[in-house]
Each structure stands twice: as structure tokens, then as C-alpha cells.
Amino acid sequence: MRRGAGPFRSAAHLGVEPRAYQLVPLLMALRQDVKRLLIADDVGIGKTIEAGMILREMIDRGEVDRFTVLCPPHLVEQWVEELATKFDIDAVAVTSARARSLERGLAVSESVFNAYPATVVSLDYIKAEGRRAEFVRACPNFVIVDEAHACVGGGEGGTQQRYAVLRELAQDAERHLLLLTATPHSGDQEAFQRLLGLLDPLLATPEHSETWRRRLARHFVQRRRPDIQDAWNEKRAFAKAETAELPYQLVGQHLTFQEDVLDYCVGVATRADGERARRLAFWGTLALMRCVGSSPAAAASALRNRLGGMAEEAALEPVLMDEDEGTFSDTDVEPGTALDGEERDALEKLIAQADALTDKPDEDPKLRALIRELKKLIAMGARPVVFCRFISTAEAVGEALRAAFKKYDVQVVTGRLTPEERRARVDAMSGSEHRILVATDCLSEGINLQMLFNAVVHYDLNWNPTRHQQREGRVDRFGQQSPTVWSLMMFGENSMIDGAVIEVITSKAKRIREATGVTVPVPEDSASVTSALMQAMLLRSKSPRAQGAFDFGGAAPSVETVWRDAEENMKKSRAIYAQNALNPDEVLPEWRRMRALNGGPAEVERFTRRALSRIAQGGIGAQEPHWRVNYDRLPQRLRERLEARGLTGSRLISFEDMPPPDVAHVGRVHPLVAMLAESMAEGALDPRGVDGPVALGRAGAWRTRAVSKLTHILLLRLRFTLVTSGRRTLLAEEATAIAFDGAGEVASGEPALALLEAQASGNLDPAIIARQVEAARARMGEHEGATRAYATSRATTLGEDHDRVKAATAGAGSTTQVAPVGTADVIGLYVLVPEAN
Secondary structure, eight states, rough: OOOSSSSSSSSSGGGOOOOGGGGHHHHHHOOOSSSSSEEETTTTTTHHHHHHHHHHHHHHTTTTSOOEEOGGGGGGGHHHHHHHHEEEEEEEOOOOTHHHHTTTOOTTTTTHHHOOSEEEEEEHHHHHHHHHHHHHHHSSSEEEESSSGGGGGSSSSSHHHHHHHHHHTTTTTOOHHHHHHEEEEOHHHHHHHHHHHHHHHHHSSOOOOOHHHHHHTTTTTTTEEEEEEEEOOOSSSSSSEEEEEEEOOOOHHHHHHHHHHHHHHHHHHOOOHHHHHHHHHHHHHHHHHHHHHHHHHHHHHHHHHHOOOOOOOOHHHHHHOOOOOOOTOOOOOOOOOOOTTTTTHHHHEEEHHHHHHHOGGGGGGHHHHHHHHHHHHHHHHHHHHEEEEEEHHHHHHHHHHHHHHHTTTTEETTSSSSSHHHHHHHHGGGGGSSSSEEEOOOGGSSSOTTTTTOOEESSOOOOSSSHHHHHHHSSSSTTTSSSSEEEEEEEEEEEEHHHHHHIIIIIHHHHHHHHHOOOOOOOOOHHHHHHHHHHHHHSSEEEEEEGGGOOOOOOOOOOOHHHHHHHHHHHHHHHHHOOOOOOOHHHHHHHHHHHHHOOOHHHHHHHHHHHHHHTTTEEEEETTTEEEEEEEGGGGGHHHHHHHOOOOOOOEOOOOOOTTTTEEEOTSSSSSHHHHHHHHHHHHHHHGGGGOOOOOSSEEEEEEESSSSSSEEEEEEEEEEEEEEOOOOEEEEEEEEEEETTTEEEEEEEHHHHHHHOOOOOOOHHHHHHHHHHHHHHHHGGGHHHHHHHHHHHHHHHHHHHHHHHTTTOOTTOEEEEEEOSEEEEEEEEEEEEOOO
């Protein structure tokens, strides 16, 4: 049944098997008249699933018929796909590239947002003044905002425009609003308060009183991975993480090149005249040295960019510290730096050095270390993603890996590609058994990679620690089928750049993570961090340099102070905003009931195997330890419908929740199971309406030892009306059974259905079957009173189930009225004849 009468109306429409902890936001939402939540779970825990479950539940309850998802442009296609595959919702993507085609055929006064009830909208498309007013006017009453932290920061331009959109939407007190972010509080207290203020204006000013915290707890849910693994006993929800470091030694010309570039930078700083020129020399040095540390190819590109002119400090700092307002779409290009008239000869010599090193990848110690380690990882079953910081580095690494792994599908994805092209390139790798992906941070957000990859190699150290977490979160996330995921961080042991980053950033962020359980970004006071980076780099140089060359004035706090402040702020934040709106004991029983409603792995396997063996010769075949389905051998109508969902050819499947890689999980709501159920039901009700072998029998009789008396079993469809908290009346239904012997009712519900599953001890003569069925039909009128009484009893039980869920979410005073409708439909009639001893 697709419209079950239980408290979770969406259970039969979910294309994912949710874990117990993922029910918490849904239960929190059910207790609110206006759904306003900040879902701030860790990267990879399943925020999309949690928000989608709330949306699907509201649709199935009849409370929502239009909605929109707002997200950065690189996430639009992912959301469209997730809504279709996991929640059976077809949404339209609204981006700058697609808006014009969507508007064709619409009336002059009609908006795209009125014409299409389900949309996924690029924040960058609707933030502009000209479109914002139209969107706010036509915006649906249910809004999901992904990467919400990128809309409330203190920056100018895009951030302010995005916040203006959300602020106007939130002013409608009846609008449902779900905000999703893995980094709700990144150290910017004002930004966090703006985020909370979107949920409830009274939360915009932190009082830190008990009343204020209780109010916050109604809207805010945040779980770290250790919380879930321990408190929820979800050891299997995530793969085992194996992390390691890969140090390598720079030698020969590669080591000399770093020193030569730093010599050049110090010379520029020495000649700099005035504070602005000296600041540019400082930032330009850091930018250039970062490229040098990445690869000779990136260094050559950055040096050539330097020949092209001057970059402002304001443009360099965000790229250096990996600040990007939520997207890396255009920041993986090697930055230009400053230039004066005396630099050209020196630059051209350095470019020649970089080109010479680029032309000899076999001599690059960093590349050699990567290839050596990849061979070890692959031998252990790893399918790696190699993350680089810059485009030139990624392209050079990809070329080297193609030469080293000739039998592998090696693809490179960078900001040169559009979001659609990136997704298409990654998806195309699914057909390759042996694959390696090389990417820049344009993929650290936006495309989930857990179905194709299970290892991350940080070829370049990221200068913002949260970016390492986001990279790893592409593969180490809910739905990863590999039992192990690997993470490898590369760095040059004797590299002045990598050594400075580890000392000033990486090691301190690691200490804070171990103390608080949270990965923090680089502190907002980046001046002290960058000064410390420069000092650490100079100290690691073979030739001592005059650090005064980069003393551009102003006493910045020590880096130790700003990191200590970041740690203290995070500890205070964890204490202030920690809350437990629901605990496992309250949620787990409801989760188990939902699992029982959907049917567990054993029931799904039994049904699928029986159905396929009945309608398709060779449709399913055993292949230890997994089943294999041949979609091309199914009846034509069913085959064409499944082909439209991308299911063709021969595929390995598993009915268990967490199958190994390359084995598809088939659960209760998988298209194969759902369409088989529809086909079997249609064939039973109208045998001429489907193609394929004989339909299911709606009536029958057989001998069995499960009963001691002649027993009639009526397979029923019960219908109910649901009225929840004064909202519209909904129709619900469920399938069940009731059994009678000569003395009256003997079983109902699950015990009656179990009698149908008991092993038959033998067939009956067709004439006897016909007589037994006809006699059972003649007595059906005698059972109407019992079936009505059972339907009334079920209505009472279902009402209690609904109210129990309300109580579990503190929804006091809210009740659900459940009433049976009409006479139960008898959709099957079966006679069990006791086996004679």
C-alpha cells in the first residue's frame, strides 16, 4: 500500500532506508505547526535525507503542495536527482542557464515559481534585485535552504543579497523553513545569530537563559558523528575510517626551486615602497609560494599570471585562506600576484625552471610518492579521489596517473567544467571497474561520491581545516557501501611551505578537534595566521632572511592567542547550543514500527524473488553471495518503465541495508519492488490489463498442517479517514487479513497473514477447490460484522499510534481522529483445509 494509515504517511514513498537518528528532525517538525528547523548535523550524516523526509511527510499529509529548495548553483542538479530517486518527487531546476527556456509559453504575468509547484532554485539566480521581489512574491510556503551558512556571513555583495532574500521569506510567519548547514557556527557569532533569527526573531539575541535555550532546542538539531555512533548505536551507519599521513622529501631541483622563488619574493619586498606595496608583496609571496608547494605546473601558471599584472590584496586573501562563501567553482585558478618593472627577467627565469620541472614528472618526488601510495591503496580495495588545490596541478597529476595506471579510467574534474559537465564526467565513471578521480575543491561540495569512491588523497594541504573535512565527506558519508574508507594527507617533510602550514594551521586545528570534537576554520583574525605562516616559512629556509621585509605595520595578536580564542569560543558554543530535543529511547520504537510497515529485508527478498520467478523466465538468478537481476528479460511494459528509471541490463542486487560496493540495495521502495507490486496487483484485479504469465489467484484452497479446522482467510483492504489537528481530511488504507473457522473469528492482522505463509502440505483436486471457494464465498456475508468490528479496532489503534508519535515529540494537546470508511474490500479469499493425520 502506498497510502498507509500509520503515523508516518511518507513511509511508502521513501527511496532510502532511513536510520533511526534521521527520524529526529522529522519528529521535531511534526510537533510544530510552522516547521522551522536548523539542521546542523556533521558532513555526510544525511541532512538532505532528513529534510527530504520532512518534505515528503508534509506532502503526503496534504499540508504542502508547493515547495522550493534554495541552494548554491553547483548543488542544484544534485538536489533534483536526490528528490527524484529518494523521495519520488519531480522538481524543476531554476538556474540562470535554464530560466529563459522555462519561461517560454508562460503568460506575461505568470512566474516560473507559480507555474512549477516543485523547484530547486540557484541562490545566485534569485538574489539579484530584479528577481528577488518576484521570487519572494511567488515563493511557495515550504522552503529548504541548503548551505545556509553561506547566506548570513559578514561579507558584502553576494552574501548580503542572499541574506536579504531569506530575511524577506522568513518575515512570513506561516512559511515553513528548513535551514541546512554542517558549519552553523564557524566563529562568527553575529552570522550565527542572523541564522537563528530566521527561525524565530526572539533567537536573534542570545540571552543564554534557560527559557532561551528551550526555545532554541525546538528549532535546532546538531549531531556529530561520534554522537550518532555512540548514543544511537549506529556503528554500521558509517564506514571505518583509516587515516594516515604521507610525508615525502623534496630533493634536487625541486628543493632549489622553492628557495629561488622565495629569494625572488624577498627581493620584491625589499624594493617595495610604501605600505600598500609592501602588503601586496606579503600577500603575493604567500600566494606564489602556495602554488609552488602544490606543483611545478601550478607555479608556472602563477608566475605567468604574475606577468599579466597586479592583483589586489582583497582578491588574494580569500583564495589563500580558502574563504569562498560556500563554493569553489572559480577559485581553483592560480592567483595573479603583484608586478614591478624589475621583475620580468627574474620571472622569466623562474618560469623556465618551473617548465623544466613540469616536463619531468618522473623526477617529481611528490608525484612519485603519490603513485607509490596509490598502488598500495588500490591493492587494499580503494577507489581513490585525489584532491588538488589548483587546476594546473590537477591536470598534471591526471596526466601522470594515466601514464602510471594505463588500465584505469582516470578522469580530471576542475573549475574549467560547468557543474553539469562535472556531474556527467563523474557519472560516466560508474561503468569502469577500475577508476581514479583527480579533482580540485570544486568537488569538495556538490557531488556525492560515496557510490563510486572510498578513498581521499589530499595531494595539497588545504589552508582551511574544514575543507579537509568537506573533501573527506564526499566519500565518508551515509550510504558509503565500503566497510572502510581511507584518507591520506600528503606533505613535504622538508618543504618550507608545507612545514609552515602544519605548524601554524593543521596541528593546531587537529588539537582543537581532539578537544572539542569539532573541526574549526581558520580564525577570523587571519592577519596573525598569515604573519605566522610567513615567519615559519622564512625560518625553514636554508638561507636566513630578514623577516622585517614583510613587517607591514600593525601589531597583530599572536597566532597562539587567536587559535586559543577559537577553541574557547567553540567550547562555549558547544555548551550554549548543546541540546537534546529527543533521545534514542523515544525515537527507536517509532523507527522500528516504520521498518515493520515498509517490510524488512526478508519480506522484500521473499516478494521480489517470488514475483520475478512468476512473471519472468530467468528474471532473477542466484549468484553467491548476491542475487542477479536481468532487467532485459522482464515483460515489456515493466521493462520499459524500469528502463525510464535507468535500470537496464544485468545487475547484482542485495536486500540487506548495507551491501558492498557495486551491489545495488533493493528495499521496499526500490523501483523494481514498487513496480512489481503494482504489476502483480493490476494483474490480479484485471488479468487482461498486463502482459506476461498467469496472474495471481485471488481465490484458492489447499491442504496444510497450520490449522486443525477448515479455515477461511479474507484478505482485506481497509480504508480510513484521518483528520489531524483540524487540518484537511485525508484518505488512508492498509492491507490486512482476518481468519474464520466454523466457530467464528480465529485470527486477525499479522497472525492471519502468517497462516497464508505456512507451508502447504498438498494440492487439492480442481473440482474440490472450486467447491471450497464457492462455499466460502457463500458465507462471506456472515463475516461482515466481524470485519466492521476489526476495522473499528484498527482505527482506534492507528489513532493511538499517531498520538504516541505526537507525545514523543512533546506535541501535547494534538490528536488525530481515525475512522473506518465503508465496508472492507475483500481482495482475496483462501480456504485452508486441515491435513488429515
